[in-house]
Amino acid sequence: MLPSPRKKDSPIAExxxxxxxxxxxxxxxxxxDEAIPRxxxxxxxxxxxxxxxxxxxADLLAVSRAMGHAWPSITLDRYGHLAPAGLAPLMSKIDALVRPLGLAV
Incomplete structure (x- = not known):
């Protein structure tokens, strides 16, 4: 967490x-005239x-690390619905990698 500016080796108060x-x-x-919301x-x-x-x-693992979550599954549970859906982007990348090798199906 964030270090306390007043107490050495302690996190900031909640x-x-x-x-x-x-x-x-x-x-x-x-x-x-119009207040900035808090x-x-x-x-x-x-x-x-x-x-x-x-x-x-961003990928889920990077966001999980940035958020300080202990496990990527925490990020997935809370924010997974916001991540790009489907396997199509992944499968396209894999296909592009294996096609030059003559392994594409």
């Missing part, structure tokens, strides 16, 4: 990220995973 987001958004909203750190993590898988085309 509420720290939420407090930082709140303190950042409050001044940004001063004088605005998002939680959890919502930002979810947004990262969703954009990585659905828009950026």
């Amino acid at each position: 509420q720290y990220a939420h407090q930082v987001l709140t303190r950042s958004v409050a001044p940004a909203n001063e004088g605005r 998002y939680t750190a959890h919502a930002l993590r979810q947004t990262f995973a969703a954009i990585s898988l659905s828009e950026a085309g």
Whole structure:
């Protein structure tokens, strides 16, 4: 996790990220007609995973590592529906690799 700026060899407190987001958004909203919504750190993590898988085309293992999940299956369970579906892209790549070898079926 993220190291604490105050306590050596300790992670930040659970509420720290939420407090930082709140303190950042409050001044940004001063004088605005339409307020910037306050998002939680959890919502930002979810947004990262969703954009990585659905828009950026990242693979599930890379997103799992970036999210700090202990197992890729955790990422798959939560965000698998956002990953590119189907075997067609994989099979096309495999076919392109074996065709020059005369192994394509």
